[in-house]
Amino acid sequence: xxxxxxxxxxxxxxxxxxxxxxxxxxxxxxxxxxxxxxxxxxxxxxxxxxxxxxxxxxxxxxxxxxxxxxxxxxxxxxxxxxxxxxxxxxxxxxxxxxxxxxxxxxxxxxxxxxxxxxxxxxxxxxxxxxxxxxxxxxxxxxxxxxxxxxxxxxxxxxxxxxxxxxxxxxxxxxxxxxxxxxxxxxxxxxxxxxxxxxxxxxxxxxxxxxxxxxxxxxxxxxxxxxxxxxxxxxxxxxxxxxxxxxxxxxxxxxxxxxxxxxxxxxxxxxxxxxxxxxxxxxxxxxxxxxxxxxxxxxxxxx
Numbered sequence: 001x002x003x004x005x006x007x008x009x010x011x012x013x014x015x016x017x018x019x020x021x022x023x024x025x026x027x028x029x030x031x032x033x034x035x036x037x038x039x040x041x042x043x044x045x046x047x048x049x050x051x052x053x054x055x056x057x058x059x060x061x062x063x064x065x066x067x068x069x070x071x072x073x074x075x076x077x078x079x080x081x082x083x084x085x086x087x088x089x090x091x092x093x094x095x096x097x098x099x100x101x102x103x104x105x106x107x108x109x110x111x112x113x114x115x116x117x118x119x120x121x122x123x124x125x126x127x128x129x130x131x132x133x134x135x136x137x138x139x140x141x142x143x144x145x146x147x148x149x150x151x152x153x154x155x156x157x158x159x160x161x162x163x164x165x166x167x168x169x170x171x172x173x174x175x176x177x178x179x180x181x182x183x184x185x186x187x188x189x190x191x192x193x194x195x196x197x198x199x200x201x202x203x204x205x206x207x208x209x210x211x212x213x214x215x216x217x218x219x220x221x222x223x224x225x226x227x228x229x230x231x232x233x234x235x236x237x238x239x240x241x242x243x244x245x246x247x248x249x250x251x252x253x254x255x256x257x258x259x260x261x262x263x264x265x266x267x268x269x270x271x272x273x274x275x276x277x278x279x280x281x282x283x284x285x286x287x288x289x290x291x292x293x294x295x296x297x298x299x300x301x302x
Contacts, residue, residue, distance in 0.1 A: 001281075001297055002263060003288040004045035004220035005247035006112070006139065007076070009033040009068060010060065027056075027252050030068050034075060036251045039113065040263045043285075045249075046292065047078040048112040048139055054150035055114045062102055069106070077292060079139065080107035083115055084123035091122040094243050095130035103134070108292045111174065113141025114150040119160035124152070132168035139217060140173055142180040144191055151177055156190045158183060158203045165211040172291055174215050174246065177250035180204065184237075189197070193225040198233040208241050215242065215291070218283070219248025224262050235274040238283060249285040 009030045027050075047068060051059045059241065064079045069076040080102035110131055115126050119150065141237040142150030142161070158180075165173060171263035175181075186201035207214050218227065226284055227234050238245060249262060261286045270280045286296045 001285045001299070002042045002247055002266070003030075004037070004042045004219070004249045005046050005174065005246045005288050006217055006250040007045035008050060008112075008252060009047060009062065009252070011068065027256070028277050030072070031068075032254060033251060036255060037075065037248070038161060040249065040255065041095055041267070042079070042249065042263060043077055046108070046288070047076050049079065049081040050114070051081045052114040052150065053084060054116045063109070066107075077108050077294070078097060078106070079111045079137075080110045081112070083109060083119060084121070084127040089123060091126050095127060095128060096133070098199070099130060099134050099136070107137070109137035109172075111137075112141055112293060113152060114139060114141045114151055116146060116148070116153060117137070118142060119124065119164050125164075128164055128168050128171065128270075132170045135170040135240070137174060137215075138239070139171040139176060140180075141177045142175065144179045145219075148168065151179065154179075156183065156188055156203065158207060161209060164210075165207065165214055169213055172215060173211050174217040174220045174221060175204070176217040176222070176248075176250075178220075180223040181226040184226045193221060195225075195229055198230040198237075202276065205237075206278075208244055212244070215287070216245045217248050218245055218262055219250035222267065224260070227262065227265060228260075231274075235269070236276050238269070238279055242279045242282045242288060245283045245286045 007294055008027050010027050011030055016186045049065045050056045051057060065078045069078045079109045082098065084093065087286045105116050141151035143149065143153040145300045146153050179190060182194050184198060184204040186199040247262060247266065255261065266280060266284055270277065271273045291294045
C-alpha cells in the first residue's frame with residue numbers, strides 16, 4: 001500500500017504562468033490526480049492547499065481542498081495552510097482560532113509552506129509558535145535564497161531549519177524540495193538535481209540523526225533524484241531512517257505510466273531485496289499513518 005504525503009489538485013485551471021500555452025495544465029485537476037494514483041499504484045494521498053502568491057497567481061482556499069476531500073473521502077486527507085503575514089502582519093498575531101477552526105473540520109496539519117521568508121523572521125517565528133502549541137505536522141519547501149521562486153530560504157547547512165527543529169520540538173517538520181534533498185550530500189551542491197555519489201556530512205543526514213521531529217517528504221523529482229543518484233547509499237539511508245521517511249509523488253503534471261517514479265523505485269528496491277518489507281511498509285504507508293492519524297498496514301490487515 002502507498003500513501004502519497006504530497007498532493008496538489010485544482011478543480012479547474014485558470015491563468016497559466018511561465019509562458020504556458022492556453023490549454024496547458026498548471027498543476028492537476030482532481031480527476032487527473034486520481035488518475036495518477038491509479039496509473040502509479042498509489043492508494044491515498046494528502047492534499048496540500050497552495051495559498052502563497054510566491055507559487056501560484058490564483059491561490060487556493062482550504063475550503064476548496066476540504067470540499068474535494070469530502071467528495072473523495074477514501075482517496076484524500078488534507079492539511080490546512082496559513083501565511084505568517086496573515087492577521088495584519090503582526091508579530092504577536094494569535095493563530096489559535098484559525099487553527100482550531102480547521103482542525104474541527106478535519107485538517108491533519110499545515111502546509112505546504114511556500115512563503116519566501118527565512119525561518120528566523122519574526123512573523124515566521126510567531127506562526128511556528130502556534131503550530132507547535134497544537135503539536136501539528138508542517139510540510140516545508142526550502143529555497144536557497146530570497147526572491148528565488150518560492151519557499152522558506154535557508155543556508156547550505158540548513159541552520160535556520162536546525163534552530164526551529166530545536167526550538168519547536170512538537171512540530172513534525174516534513175522536509176521537501178530540491179534545495180532540501182540536494183543537501184543530503186556533503187558535496188555542497190545545493191541547487192537543482194545534483195548527480196553522483198552521496199558524500200559524507202550532508203546536512204539532511206545530520207539533522208535526521210539529531211532531530212526526531214524532522215521527516216523526509218520524498219516526493220517530486222528532488223526526492224527521486226536523491227534516492228537514485230547513489231544506490232548503495234539509498235539502501236543504507238532507507239534502513240537507517242525508516243521511521244522518518246515518507247513516500248510522496250508531488251504530481252504537478254500528468255506523468256506517463258512508464259516513467260520512472262518513486263513508486264516504481266520502492267517496488268524495485270523491495271523486489272531486489274535492497275529494503276525489507278518492514279522498511280517498505282513504514283516508508284510507503286505507516287509513517288504517514290502515525291503522523292496523520294489513520295490506520296497502519298498491520299491495523300488494516302486485521
